[in-house]
Amino acid sequence: MSNPVRIRVPQNLSLNQAINFCHRLWNDSSDAEQYEFDFGRMGHVEPFTMAYVANELKRYRATKADARFTATNYAAHSYPAHMGFFRAFGLGHGNKPGQALGSSSYIPITILPVAEVHKEADERFLNIGDVLEEKALRIAQLLVRQHEGKLVDTLTFAIREIMRNVVEHAESDFIEYCGQYWPSKGMVEVAILDVGKGVARGLQSNPYIVMSDDRDALQLALLPGISGKMYRGVKRRANDVWQNSGFGLYMTRRICGAGGSFFIVSNTAGMLFDNTGKHDRNTTYAGTALRLRFNTDAILDHDNMLDQFRKEGYATARTLSGAEAIEPSMASVMLARDFDGDR
Numbered sequence: 243m244s245n246p247v248r249i250r251v252p253q254n255l256s257l258n259q260a261i262n263f264c265h266r267l268w269n270d271s272s273d274a275e276q277y278e279f280d281f282g283r284m285g286h287v288e289p290f291t292m293a294y295v296a297n298e299l300k301r302y303r304a305t306k307a308d309a310r311f312t313a314t315n316y317a318a319h320s321y322p323a324h325m326g327f328f329r330a331f332g333l334g335h336g337n338k339p340g341q342a343l344g345s346s347s348y349i350p351i352t353i354l355p356v357a358e359v360h361k362e363a364d365e366r367f368l369n370i371g372d373v374l375e376e377k378a379l380r381i382a383q384l385l386v387r388q389h390e391g392k393l394v395d396t397l398t399f400a401i402r403e404i405m406r407n408v409v410e411h412a413e414s415d416f417i418e419y420c421g422q423y424w425p426s427k428g429m430v431e432v433a434i435l436d437v438g439k440g441v442a443r444g445l446q447s448n449p450y451i452v453m454s455d456d457r458d459a460l461q462l463a464l465l466p467g468i469s470g471k472m473y474r475g476v477k478r479r480a481n482d483v484w485q486n487s488g489f490g491l492y493m494t495r496r497i498c499g500a501g502g503s504f505f506i507v508s509n510t511a512g513m514l515f516d517n518t519g520k521h522d523r524n525t526t527y528a529g530t531a532l533r534l535r536f537n538t539d540a541i542l543d544h545d546n547m548l549d550q551f552r553k554e555g556y557a558t559a560r561t562l563s564g565a566e567a568i569e570p571s572m573a574s575v576m577l578a579r580d581f582d583g584d585r
């Protein structure tokens with residue numbers, strides 16, 4: 243048998259390096275009998291890039307069903323092993339996704355089957371949004387080691403909105419998430435990924451939207467009031483606080499914009515918003531993946547912050563669509579716990 247094609251995972255799995263590594267992976271059109279993933283140089287890893295690269299390695303393997311895959315130099319990597327990184331693409335080393343009991347400051351790669359969310363909602367007579375809000379609250383509490391408060395509320399809201407998008411729009415079999423809190427840096431990172439159809443196809447059901455590629459689709463989806471499921475002519479259900487209004491991604495991006503950063507990938511396009519502005523990335527992913535980074539010192543007043551973003555969002559939506567602008571629905575701008583009146 244010929245020598246295996248060696249695929250070296252880079253030393254620093256920062257966002258740019260992870261994206262570039264995946265480009266190299268897919269650009270190599272070799273058709274070998276054997277491939278070897280070499281983790282010898284891998285040093286710095288982050289929750290999002292770990293989950294992202296693991297999904298890409300898994301998909302790469304799946305496209306070469308007849309080839310043999312081996313791995314070297316992985317044994318010394320205890321943090322990614324603990325986070326479920328190796329198991330996530332099928333290497334029998336370390337914890338399975340979700341197996342490590344998330345310690346106080348991190349959550350390992352965890353797979354939440356969408357079917358389980360539906361089942362739980364049915365059994366408890368709850369809406370999907372309520373079920374996901376509970377799960378998001380638990381994740382937020384575990385990460386920041388606080389039971390309640392503004393930080394927990396803000397994280398819960400953002401995590402819930404991104405998870406809800408997976409269930410409502412992605413047609414993915416699972417929601418994947420992981421995260422880490424660095425108290426000394428005042429930073430929380432939450433990664434939420436799916437392997438669904440991507441934002442462009444999510445928006446396609448809105449007949450008023452014209453877009454030519456994944457980048458266009460992301461640009462539009464991030465605007466307030468743009469939704470694949472709510473547009474002129476769709477009946478508003480007065481009693482359904484969870485009805486889509488196109489505010490989830492907008493609100494989440496604004497929250498992360500308060501001293502943190504927001505990164506979204508959908509198939510071939512990625513967009514990073516950080517303190518230096520907006521940056522486009524070409525990507526190779528299959529599905530939608532988000533990295534939310536929160537500055538814990540900047541999240542001072544959850545209610546006022548969300549209220550301000552909602553007002554500004556609606557004003558922007560009106561300048562975009564005039565009288566046709568879609569008003570933000572209650573759910574996508576606040577926590578269910580805080581809703582007024584009957585539901």
Ligand SMILES: Nc1ncnc2c1ncn2[C@@H]1O[C@H](COP(=O)(O)OP(=O)(O)OP(=O)(O)O)[C@@H](O)[C@H]1O
Pocket residue numbers: 403407408410411412413436438439440441442443444445446463464468469470471472484485486487488489490491492530571574
């Ligand atoms: N994970 C995803 N997979 C596929 N499409 C998505 C995904 N996330 C968002 N989208 C698309 O982007 C659009 C905008 O998302 P956003 O969360 O801002 O609004 P919404 O979900 O439609 O409404 P709301 O969040 O206010 O309930 C969605 O309507 C959908 O078409």
Ligand SMILES: [Mg+2]
Pocket residue numbers: 403406407486488489490491574
């Ligand atoms: Mg949404």
